[in-house]
Amino acid sequence: MVGQENKLISVIVPIYMIDRYLGICIESIVKQTYKNLEIILVDDGSKDRCSKLCDLYRQKDKRIKVLHKTNGGLVSARKAGLEASTGEYVGYVDGDDWIEPDFYERLYNACSASGADMVCAGYSRDLFDKAECFCDAHPPGVYEGDSLERLQSLMMSYGEFYRPGITTYVWNKLFRREVLYGPQMSVDNRITIGEDGAVTYPALMKCKRVCVLGNCSYHYRQREDSMLKQSGGFGDEVLKVKYLYEYLMDFSKEYPATDILRSQIYDYVLSICMIRSGGRFSSVFDEVYSGKKVVVYSAGTFGQQLVKRLLGSGFCRLSGWLDDDYWEYRRCCLDVDSVESVRYMDFDYVLIAAVDPRIAAGAEKRLLEYGVLSDRILKVNVPEDSMKRRMLEYFFEEKVL
Numbered sequence: 071m072v073g074q075e076n077k078l079i080s081v082i083v084p085i086y087m088i089d090r091y092l093g094i095c096i097e098s099i100v101k102q103t104y105k106n107l108e109i110i111l112v113d114d115g116s117k118d119r120c121s122k123l124c125d126l127y128r129q130k131d132k133r134i135k136v137l138h139k140t141n142g143g144l145v146s147a148r149k150a151g152l153e154a155s156t157g158e159y160v161g162y163v164d165g166d167d168w169i170e171p172d173f174y175e176r177l178y179n180a181c182s183a184s185g186a187d188m189v190c191a192g193y194s195r196d197l198f199d200k201a202e203c204f205c206d207a208h209p210p211g212v213y214e215g216d217s218l219e220r221l222q223s224l225m226m227s228y229g230e231f232y233r234p235g236i237t238t239y240v241w242n243k244l245f246r247r248e249v250l251y252g253p254q255m256s257v258d259n260r261i262t263i264g265e266d267g268a269v270t271y272p273a274l275m276k277c278k279r280v281c282v283l284g285n286c287s288y289h290y291r292q293r294e295d296s297m298l299k300q301s302g303g304f305g306d307e308v309l310k311v312k313y314l315y316e317y318l319m320d321f322s323k324e325y326p327a328t329d330i331l332r333s334q335i336y337d338y339v340l341s342i343c344m345i346r347s348g349g350r351f352s353s354v355f356d357e358v359y360s361g362k363k364v365v366v367y368s369a370g371t372f373g374q375q376l377v378k379r380l381l382g383s384g385f386c387r388l389s390g391w392l393d394d395d396y397w398e399y400r401r402c403c404l405d406v407d408s409v410e411s412v413r414y415m416d417f418d419y420v421l422i423a424a425v426d427p428r429i430a431a432g433a434e435k436r437l438l439e440y441g442v443l444s445d446r447i448l449k450v451n452v453p454e455d456s457m458k459r460r461m462l463e464y465f466f467e468e469k470v471l
Contacts, residue, residue, distance in 0.1 A: 077182075079174055079244070080108040080157030084147035085165040089119040091291065096127050098168040100134075104175040109134045112151045115141030120165075145259045148240075148269075152247075152254050160250050162241040163288075170287035177244040177285070184212045186281035188273060189244040190236055193288040198398050203286035207235045214279040221282075223330050225274050226267070227337035231452045232425040234338070236274065238267035242288040249276045257317065263307070264314040264342060272321050275331075294402050307346045312466050315339045336458040341425045343465045344450060345372040348379030350465075353448050354386060354421045362386050364448075365415055367433050368423035369393035369406045376423050389417040394436075412440050421448040 081099055085092060099109055111124040111134060124136045137150055152160065159181065163169060177189045192205035207228040213221045221235065228235040253272035261268055274280065318339070322331040349355065349372065354364060364386040366377055373393070380388050391406045393399055399406040412420065420442055424430045430449050437447055453461055 076104070076106045076178065077159055078106050078108055078157040079104065079159045079161060079178065080110060080151075080155035080247070081161050081163055081174070082110045082112065082148060082151030082155065083163050083165050084112050084114060084144055084151065085116060085120050085124065086114040086141065086144075086147070087116050087118050087120065088166040089116070089123060091166040091293075092120055092123050094168050095163060095165050096123075096134075098170070099163060100127075100131050101171055102169070102174050103172050104178055107133050107174070108155065108157050110151045110154055111136045112147045113138045114143070114147040115139060143259060143262060145257050145261060145265050149255055149257075149259075152251065155247065158247055160245045160247045161243070164241055164290075166291050166293060167241065168289050168291070170289070173285070173287040174244070176283070176287065180281045180283055181244055181246075184279060184281045186212065186279045187246045187249045187277035189281045189283060191242045191244075191283045191285040191288060193237070193239065193242040193290050194286045195292055196289050197292045197395060198401070200395065200398070201289070204237070205284050205286065206237055206282055207233055208282050210282050210284045212279065212281050218277070218280060221280060222275060223327070224334075225271055226334035230427050232337055232341035233427060236270065236282075238264070238270055239290075240266050240269050241290075243270070245273060249273050252276070258313055261310070261313045261317060263310040263346070264339070267338060268314060268317055271318070275321075275325060308466060311339060311342055311346060314342070315462065315466070333455065333458075336455075336462060340453065340458055340462055340465075343462065344425055346375060347465065348372075348375035349421075349423065349450075350379075352376070352421065352423075353451050354380075354419070359419065359448075360385060362418040363389040363416060365390040365392060365412060365417045365420045366423055367392045367409070367420055367437070369396070369399040369404055370423070372425065373423040374404075376421070390415045392420075409436050410440055412437065412442060417446070419446050419448050422450070425450055 113121050113124050121138060128134045128136045135154060137154060139150055177191060181189045190206055192203055194201045194203050208221055224235040226234055250273050253269050257268045318335045322328050322335060325331060366373055377391060380386055392409045392412060393406050394409060396406040396408045420437055422430050422433045424433060434447055
């Protein structure tokens with residue numbers, strides 16, 4: 071399909087200490103059916119074989135550029151790649167992920183046919199031998215005028231706490247460079263939590279037309295080391311999230327509908343606060359549950375932080391830990407059991423560690439099927455709109471510590 075009319079796409083690959091996966095990633099890009107690519111490999115000070123791999127591939131494919139820089143983090147690597155790019159369109163691929171051969175062809179065709187400034191696709195989460203597809207809450211289609219305004223008013227939070235309208239990620243999207251450049255280059259390099267959302271949502275506000283696809287040809291690899299959620303303590307987490315919050319609040323001042331944007335920011339950032347604080351605002355920490363035997367359902371970021379907080383505080387007694395993908399977490403040495411094992415556990419309550427209402431509803435249904443009574447199932451409290459800002463202020467005052 072490639073001809074002279076096809077515009078150049080710059081594909082930026084930030085790379086740091088992932089030599090085990092890098093070859094698969096680069097091969098998936100160079101083998102794209104869309105050939106008019108500029109592939110920019112940004113080696114962010116890797117100390118493994120990544121640097122040599124980048125140079126090797128540069129010799130093999132004239133479309134590849136390599137930038138070697140001192141380590142500065144993901145935001146700085148993406149900035150360096152964007153600054154060096156010359157394509158009319160820009161995409162990102164994380165160095166430990168991979169894309170199917172027609173990924174950019176499909177995104178470019180949608181962009182070319184619709185005249186969109188941004189194309190938003192879904193993605194596949196690859197967890198060991200299991201792959202699961204995730205798409206945006208906004209249905210596939212082309213958005214402009216009134217429909218685009220509605221998309222923008224629901225891009226961070228799709229009308230319920232907490233479900234995003236458009237996923238935060240930059241890597242499952244194709245941007246017109248002129249729309250992406252300002253939002254990417256202005257992001258504070260200190261933002262290391264929510265760095266994708268700090269780019270995606272400001273860029274969306276600059277678009278005059280957006281195309282949403284149900285394409286799940288981007289494969290996000292969830293590695294064993296990324297499944298284990300490490301943190302530097304609540305104080306460090308508070309500061310990182312605060313950088314994101316302040317940046318997004320400043321961004322919101324540029325638009326007339328500031329209140330609508332801020333309401334979305336409250337939902338987006340508050341969901342991160344709940345997850346990163348180990349459920350500080352969840353119902354299980356109400357006094358009525360003090361000393362009760364609790365089973366935690368979910369071993370993701372929220373579940374891991376919650377278990378850590380329960381064990382550290384002694385507020386409740388941890389009776390068990392469940393996850394649908396329990397085997398994968400056991401491979402990471404986490405003491406997680408299958409959901410059906412809840413039938414044999416001694417507990418007062420099961421707490422579902424999820425902020426997405428769809429995920430929480432699915433988990434509740436499974437528990438009911440295994441005989442858990444509804445009054446023994448706890449979920450994340452949904453805060454009233456009037457309370458969200460106060461809860462964020464409480465969090466940033468570090469009273470969660």
